[in-house]
Structures are given as C-alpha cells and as structure tokens.
Amino acid sequence: MRFILLLSFAGLAGCTQATGRYPSLLPRPIESTSLAEPERPVPVATPDAALDKRIAEIRGALDAGTKAFTAGAQDAEARIAVSRGLPQGSEAWLQAQVAMGQLAELRRPAVTALSDLDALATQRGVDGLPPYPALDAALADADRAASSQQARIDSLEAALGGTGR
Template identity: 55%
Template sequence: MRSSLFAALPALAPLVLIALAGCTQSPDAYPSLLPRPIEKQSLAEPERVAAVPVPDPALDSRIAALSTPLAANSQKFAAAAQDAEAKIAVARGVAEGSDAWLDAQTALSTIESLRAPTLNALAQLEEIAIERGKAGEPPYPALDAVIAEADGMAKAQDMRIAALKAALGGE
C-alpha cells in the first residue's frame, strides 16, 4: 500500500502545485500605504459654544427665599457666639462639671444649633445647582454667588466654633 502511494506522488505533484498557485496573489497587489478614511478623522475635542444663562424668575425667587434667612441667621449666630465667648472666658480654668463650665457648654451647643440653618440652606442651594447640572443647563451666576456666600458663612461659623471649643478646653 505504501509503495503505491509513493508511486502516485509524482503524478499528484503537478495538481498540488496548481492548487497552491491559486492561493498566491499577484506581485503588484500590495495594500496601499495611504491613510484610510477612518484615519483622516480628527479626534480633537470639538469647540463648544459657552451657553448663556437665561434669566429665570422662578429660580431667582427660590434663591431669594433661601438666601434671605442666611443674613438673619448669621446675625443670630454672631450674637450667640459673643455670648458663648463671654461664658467660655468665665469657664476657663474652672473644673469640668461646674456651673460656669456647663453654661459654656450650653452656649457652645446653642451656636452649633444656630449653624444648622446655614448648612440646610447651603445644601438646598447646592441641590438646585446639581439639578440644573443634571438637566444640562448652564451655571446660573446668581445661584453660584449665593452658594459661595453660604459656603463662606458655614466655614466661618465652623472656624468660630472650633476656636471656642479650643478656648474652653481643647475639645
């Protein structure tokens, strides 16, 4: 059986070579080295036109409703902070649990509770800004200004509370 297979090989060789010749390409059919259409597209970020915010009376009224109490609350906080400062000055050096120390702690609790409306208003203002961002609306300058003002108040109140706590006993 093997000898008959070897005898048939010389006869099959031209058929195999003809079949292999069909798999080759012509020598002048190389791929082009020119840029392909996809390579001609720019990947640069397109220029975006800055959106101009349109005046919104409803938003202005919401901003005013949230920003008006901020000034009044800031005045209440300042008055309570002065009271707390006076009570802390009396309580300095006094044993914990004494009447003066308890009065100072109560004053600190009062100013911490007066900080809550500022934080609440700030959170509501930031929520409005987030809603506008989710809707794809441009930044609203009046809203951004009130948020910056409320954030500044909250940070100042926090620093004042921290200073008073440190003056009382390093809490």
C-alpha cells in the same frame, strides 16, 4: 579594476532612479490636523424669575442665620472666658457648654442654605441646564458661611476644652 569600478557605479546608478514607490518625507494631511478640542460656545443661562426668588429667600434665611450665629458666638466666647480657670462641672463651665450647644443649633440655617442651594444646582445639572451665575454665587457664599461658622465652633470648643484642666 576599471571594470569593477564601472560595475559598482552602474549598480549605484540604479539606486538613484526615482520610482515613485517610496513615501514622501513631506507632512501628510492627517499630520497637520489639530487634535485640540473645538471651540464651543458657552451656554448662557436664561433669566429665571422663580429661581431668583428662591435664591433670594435662601439668601435671606442665610443672612438672618449668620447674624444670629455671630451673636451666639460672641455669647459663647464670653461664657468661655468666664469659665476659664474654673473646674469642669462648675456653673460657669456648664453655661459655656450650653452656649456651645446653642451655637451648634444656630449653625443650622447656613447648613440648610448650603444644602438647598446645592440641591438646586444639582437639579439644574440633571435637567441639562447651564450653570446659573446667581445660584453659583449664592452657593459659594453659603459654603463660606458654613465653613467659617464651623471653624469658629471648632475654635471655641478648643478654648473651652482648655479651661479648668
């Protein structure tokens, strides 16, 4: 029995020898490498006088168009209020319809400004130029103006649709 016990200890002793053939459990160099995107400097747009002038022109047209739209919306709202309770086809109802048609036309400067500014921003991207803060701000303003004007038209159309029924 002692012999078997000694033989088994001798067999186990062979398993404990360091041979260097087995991999270490320590982290490998590749495991400590970060896979995060490297920090890249943000490109800064250089001032562009021609672009600033064009943006100012578009903003001027947008502002003038917004004032005209606001006046037209107030007129349409007043005409819709007068036509409330009257049947469709009445004179007041027809005047409200005409005012709504004019209002859709008065929205054109906002849509044009949005389209022009979007084209300028797209062209900068195509040319590989960095974003231009003044252009981005003007584009956001034009988008807000066009969206709020469409919402106002939708609201007035809903009010006009509810008259005379």
